[in-house]
Amino acid sequence: MDSATAYLELTEHRHYQYRGCAPVPADIADFPGQALGDPALSIDAWSTPDRAEGDMEPQKVRIARERRAAAACGGCPVLAQCRAYANAETPGGRLAEPDGIWGGQLALDRHRALIKRRTAAPAAAGVVEDVPEARTAQKQAVLRALARETDEELVAYRAGMDVRTANWHRSLLCGLLGLDKDTATRQQLLNTARRLNLLPKGIRIRPDGRWPIVAAPSGDGVRQRRIAPDMPCQVVLPGYQHLPRTTPSSPAAGPTRASGDGARRGLRLVRPAAVQLPLFTDPGAVAVLGRAA
Template sequence: MSPTAAYQELVDHKNYRYRGCAPDPDEPWLAAGSTEQDGKTVRVPLSAWSAPDLDGGEPQDVRIAREAAAIDVCVGCAVMVACARYANTVDADWHVTEPQGVLGGERGLDRHKRLIARRHEVVAAAPDARFDTDQKRAIIKALALRWDAREVAQVAGMDIRTANWQRSHLVRLLGLPKDATRMQLLEAAQARGLVQADWIRADDGTVPAVVTAMKAHPETVQGPRRTPGRRPGRAKFAAIEGQLDFDAELAALTAAPVAVVHSLPTAMPLEAAA
């Protein structure tokens, strides 16, 4: 949501005029909301939501007490959620909209830390071009339609082993933790425009994104199977069609008598020439 849209949502809230940080009609220097300390109602000044403009800043203990009082009022405010949503929006340059002061029960430092975390998530996630393969598109669509591992592999048109590897790779590309669920994977894929919302069949939220315990059926694995840790045996002689007949002909040929050819002289005697 853009900062402008979030701010409009905040001010249009039905309880905005009754927010805790609004000025009291009778005492404008105090907030309309209040907090409780030692069983007594304590009025909070409007200055509690923003740091004073002082050379060198305010003492640490004063700042902590001021922010704590403002947050106590925010917690009981009816528009706290909308206020926090607006304060945490970012502009086109990835700067938080409200970097200072207490809004929505949060300090400016809290919003800054959340923004840094979001930046790391964006950097960690792979670009969309990494998802533009036939297998990636097939496994994402299959995951949206099915949650059983074998059905996912069947719909995607691949064996269990390949399907599990593709699912694990998707988790890494989307920047998700290893224990992410199927729905978390699909939500991340939908946010990046990789899957349509009307394709997704929701589960109960416990289906893992990667099924590590699932092994492939023998009929679904292509290629020869062998015992782990042992190299497959190899025949010393590979029979070739027609080779035995050729060997027999070669033996008969070598057994036949060989004609002896004598070399002719290179020059004839002079007497014979005369």
């Protein structure tokens, strides 16, 4: 349903005047703008208050206001029509109501639902939708780098930005493509990007191997361990191939985080049992490890 039709269905509903966010008639209201659905609320509770720059609404106040307004929506006689209208898309492909609380939903919920519809639709109908926000030069660079590399530092290097910025873009991409930032893997992100034509045709995606790399890793490897708790952490040495992702011989040994010079040079997550490979017969690697120690 288009947004104009949905708007008419809402505003011409015979119970529209009794909606929860309608003002109580001035002659019986306790205060101006008192909301019909919750006498303690103002009708302004459904939208973000205008404030001077730097004078943000405190988080606790905002959450309490939003919860109360959404609860009032629960008893609204036109909730279904209101939600359908707020989630409808304009001819320009935007949400009819991108801000505020409508139909008991926060703006974030509606944006998430929109992204979900857009990413689910191609699989169902074989049609590729577009996500214009994911087509910026930086996000495209991160996606191409992510297809070629599995290490976050090499991804950042190939994308021409620092690791933090690259991870931030990866996290944003997860949100834009409707993936869970905490659990989405690199392969899931790239597969979704490929399905939406965000990657150049024919680009080869380097496989993760047995280790599912998180799409937007945390610096201490927490997300990696959450999605693959039984897998070892890896040693990263600049200029060298990744170590094979083998299970360590001593399962009792837990991952530890390298510190000091080693961490700065790229010796990041070390599982002692995994440091046993022919790589360390290479004099260059031994020299790097010596300096890192």
